[in-house]
Amino acid sequence: MDGRESYEFTWVGKREAIAEAGRPTTKTLRPDLDESVDFENSENVFITGDNLEVLKILQESYLGKIDMIYIDPPYNTGKDFVYSDKFQKTDEELKEEMELLDEDGRQVIGLTKNEKTSARYHSDWLNMMYPRLRLARNLLKDSGVIFISIDDNEQANLKAICDEIFGEENFVANFIWEKTQHFGRQKLNSYNNVDYILCYSKNLYQDSQLKERLVEVVKDEFEDAPLYNNSNNVSILTFPAKTVKFNLVDGEYKQTLDEKYYLLSPVVVRDGWNENEFQLKFKSRWSNSTVQDEIKKGTIFWVKTENFSIRAIYADGKSATEAPRQLILTNQNNASKTLSRFNHRVDTSENATRELKKLLNGDYFSFPKPVSLIKYLISLIYNSNSHINSGYVLDFFGGSATTADAVMQLNAEDGGNRKFILCTLDEAVAEKSAAKEAGYETIDQISRERIRRAAAKIQEEHSELIGKQDFGFKAYKLDSSNFKDVLAHPSQFVQADLFDSVSNIKEGRTGLDLLFQVMLTWGMELSLAIDLEKVAGAEIYDVDQGSLMACFEDEISEEVIRHIAQAQPLRAVFRDSSFANSADKINVSEIFKELSPHTKVKVV
Structure with missing residues (x-):
């Protein structure tokens, strides 16, 4: 066996990217009272500045305190790369490290640069993401989860570095969001109508609550059935009238002569054709002892009426075993039945653009994420069946501030007390743009205005929440230290x-x-x-x-x-x-x- 061969994922600049995550910062955050809303009372935070430095600053104050992170980083399409960290290589340094230069410093004949396929193209993006994700992991609680939106350009590389940073064992799912139903652009014999959302846990296998919220016990589909609990913790299910005809033979349920379903007394099934209650037995994927233990705890069972596979909702108030589907469909033409139990309608990218344009009275952002999508992702962690509806939601690629809008809307709907922490660059808007004509100079100005208008809209629609819900934010700007450099030599x-x-x-x-x-x-x-x-x-x-x-x-x-x-x-x-x-x-x-x-x- 050749000892020089090994399985690893590496790129030019990786060691420096790892080192960068561990370097201390000399920056600080300065409060911006003029841009804040209700600074004295709000617990929401909006930070303007390079998120690498900001994540370093937050390490002490928010270590292990963040419940959920959602980020929508640059997709590396060749047009939207805006972060350029100081440790990235020059073209000559890169060629030398990759041995593309000969001893005299000349480029080796026969090797030419291709912007979409060269190592530099992917390496720059990986060098940007790697230290940020390492720092982000530190901020998550053990039960915390990160969601990362991405497209085909870097999806494979993102998964590889997340496997390394978070651990393959903490991979939860690669959700696929149907971002559009307008198939206008064909790509390699297929239509590019989806984005991916990678989900990782900080510590999946040591956090039982997260497993219960996100891991499915039984994967079969089931028919919706009204559920009731009697005082004896016996689960009673009422089946739809035209689902299955019940045949009782010798105390067993038989769908055909060859099929028998055993177990589960004292589960009571109420026949849809009459009011008689029968002690029925049917086959379960759980052992008898497990089922009996769950019944004693008050667990409710949903039963799929055609083949009697079961699914449970636990009685501890902490979890639901209805797991999210990997495919997140839009709600156009009744396409998404899977999201109905979470009570959130997931929109397309086009709808998100229209809604934001209406809110801001102008078209200032390209391809914003729908508020409904972020609400849905938050609901996977802050489940309506869970007592957890507070804590921090962090977005350090804040962009159009969709995450802040989603947090406020969800709090208004379920009485939650979640707090957002957003960070975005003060990137200048394009000179000939609608944002520039409207008086905006930088992206963060638009983001803060979106939060203000979104908060005003919620208060207008829910006047009873005024004074009861946090609709403000503390604004901060990344800056150099407030203290002078006192380490200078006397000379x-x-x-x-x-x-x-x-x-x-x-x-x-x-x-x-x-x-x-x-x-x-x-x-x-x-x-x-x-x-x-x-x-x-x-x-x-x-x-x-x-x-x-x-x-x-x-x-x-x-x-x-x-x-x-x-x-x-x-x-x-x-x-x-x-x-x-x-x-x-x-x-x-x-x-x-x-x-x-x-x-x-x-x-x-």
Whole structure:
């Protein structure tokens, strides 16, 4: 056997992509009050900036806290690639790594570049996606799930890197969404009318709730039947009148002379032709002991009347064994019966475009995803039969903000308390576009406006929810650190710089800027409530009712310090330049030792 051969999935730049996921960021998030809606009270988050840096920033605050991630990344069609990370190779570096250059640096004769099939074409996309997915996995709960939309261009490569990052054992499904029923473009003797949605769990086999929500117990189809539960936890099913004629012979149900169905007493089946109740026995794919145990728990059984295969809905309130079909059909011409139990109509891409155009009064986005599709995916995790209808939904390719719209709509429908975290680039709109003519300069401006209008529409349709549901969001922008670079060597300073070094805070940065950077450093969530009070003329921030208190005034009196210490917060933060000398800093430490010895005090 040749020891040089092995099974692996690799590409040029992979090692650097892996290393990039582990590199720390020097960036921070600055609050944007002007772009926010109900900043003081909202727990939703909208972030503008490169999602690679944003995902790194969120690692401490949201590690293992995200319930669901949905992303719709660039499909790498050759036209929509917009992310260009600093670790990607130049053309010459790529050729050298791929041994396409000879010893003198000339391109090897006979090898030419093909943009759709060259290694660079796919490698750039993989180098973009790999570190982002690694970081995203860290943010998921053990029960968390990620959905990724993709098309044929990179579907195979995406599955390969997801198998590596999430593990093949955590692959849930590759859903196929019928995005259009207008077959206008033929491709390789077939019509391109579907997109794929890859689904992976953070830890499928250790999360029983997720298995119960997404894994089918019995795969056979079944007829809808009204279900009833009596006080003795006996499952009673009423069959449609014209389904199967019941023949009872010696206490057994017989459909033909050769077919017998056994088991399942005390399940009671009510005949559709009369009101008599019979103790029927029929064959199950579960063992007798398993069935009896489930009956004792109060499990309800659906029975397919033609061959008596069974399907169960558990009585624990946490799960339903009706699994989602891999094919997600649109609802045109009654095409999708499979989604009726989830009460969500999945639209086509054309419908999504029309709806968004109507909402924004303009055609500003190409091929947005339907809100109904994202609602359907969310419903697979936040099932109506489940007690889970809160938590975080993250979308770090936020685009047209469909995910935010879907979260708000679903909360309005079922009274949920899900929170969205969206991130998108401040990519400039095209110069000659409807968005530019309407006054929009960047994509994120349109995204935020879509959220505002979607929230207003829901409140108009559901006035009873005003003041009860979160329709706002905290807006943030990715920026450089609020602190100056203090790691410079002394020889790098000139005399004029020495006065500038008195404060380590950059010009134009506010106390709120500093507060959020400190919160992120300490792993605190961006959605936490912040109260502001004034004591002796100084502004004091109180995060999450004493989890963190901070004051960043130019001068801080002992009265202010004692006020904060008497509140006994878990953490307290002050600005270094607020104190004239080291003696003042020592005094702060002594005051907290006296009044609140358990408070962790930090000077930045």
